[in-house]
Amino acid sequence: MNPRWHKTLLEYIEALAVALILALIIRTFVVQAFKIPSGSMLDTLQIGDHLLVNKFLYGVRIPFTGTTLINVDEPKHGDIIVFEFPEDTDKDFIKRIIGLPGDVIEIKDKEVYRNGEKLVEPYIRHTDPRITPRRDNFGPLTVPDNKYFCMGDNRDESYDSRFWGFVERDKIKGKAWIIYWSWDGFPNVRFDRIGMLVK
Numbered sequence: 001m002n003p004r005w006h007k008t009l010l011e012y013i014e015a016l017a018v019a020l021i022l023a024l025i026i027r028t029f030v031v032q033a034f035k036i037p038s039g040s041m042l043d044t045l046q047i048g049d050h051l052l053v054n055k056f057l058y059g060v061r062i063p064f065t066g067t068t069l070i071n072v073d074e075p076k077h078g079d080i081i082v083f084e085f086p087e088d089t090d091k092d093f094i095k096r097i098i099g100l101p102g103d104v105i106e107i108k109d110k111e112v113y114r115n116g117e118k119l120v121e122p123y124i125r126h127t128d129p130r131i132t133p134r135r136d137n138f139g140p141l142t143v144p145d146n147k148y149f150c151m152g153d154n155r156d157e158s159y160d161s162r163f164w165g166f167v168e169r170d171k172i173k174g175k176a177w178i179i180y181w182s183w184d185g186f187p188n189v190r191f192d193r194i195g196m197l198v199k
Contacts, residue, residue: 031055032174034082034092040152040159041094044080044123044198046190050181051094051198053082055174075100075148075169077114080176080198083150083167094176095160095167096123099149106139107162110155113140128156138162148172 036049045051059071075081075097085091099105099114106113109131112121131137135156143149147166152158161167182193 031177032082033180034094034176036094039157040154041080041096042154042157043125044096044153045094045176045179046182046184046193048183048185048190049179049193052177052180053174054177057175058172075172075175078199081148081150081167082173082176084171084173086164086167086171089171092173095150095152095158097148098151098161099143101143101145101147103143103149104140105143105149106141107137110136112151123153125154126156127154134162146170 031052032055034051034053036045036047036051039047057073058075059073077097077100079097080094081097082092082094085093098112098119104115110126112119141149143166146169148169149161150167151160151162176198178198179193179196182190184190
């Protein structure tokens with residue numbers, strides 16, 4: 001092999017290796033891409049929205065251990081989070097935090113109360129006028145230590161903490177941050193949603 005070509009090839013391999021390592025570090029510790037597959041967070045998030053999830057915000061963890069090295073911030077009321085689904089940890093879910101550890105959550109005829117106070121939730125949507133047990137009347141229930149009560153914004157069509165329980169702190173992957181791409185199938189790109197902050 002020509003020595004010059006050999007040197008060029010090695011430089012390309014080295015650059016590619018560095019890029020892959022950086023991408024892996026960024027995905028592990030900083031941000032991760034996530035696609036919205038269902039309508040449980042409508043109208044806040046649309047099916048086909050592609051998000052970046054801030055993994056750094058809730059602390060830097062050692063991969064595969066759950067051990068936190070640097071604790072930056074704690075999840076707060078209203079945060080939209082991505083987490084391992086408790087019933088199948090191979091799946092990621094996205095919901096809004098309604099209850100923090102120690103909060104008492106109760107739902108009365110679709111209205112959510114936290115510590116006895118009715119929540120003002122301009123982001124929610126209801127599609128079913130019926131009142132059903134568990135979905136629309138629930139609790140009161142106290143959120144245990146290191147766990148979170150999460151619900152979808154599309155309340156009548158969300159499979160959430162009302163049905164499968166709490167999200168454990170170490171199962172939270174990060175906070176939804178920004179929509180980097182959104183479409184409703186080719187060629188219906190929703191340009192107006194690209195760059196939107198998730199809140």
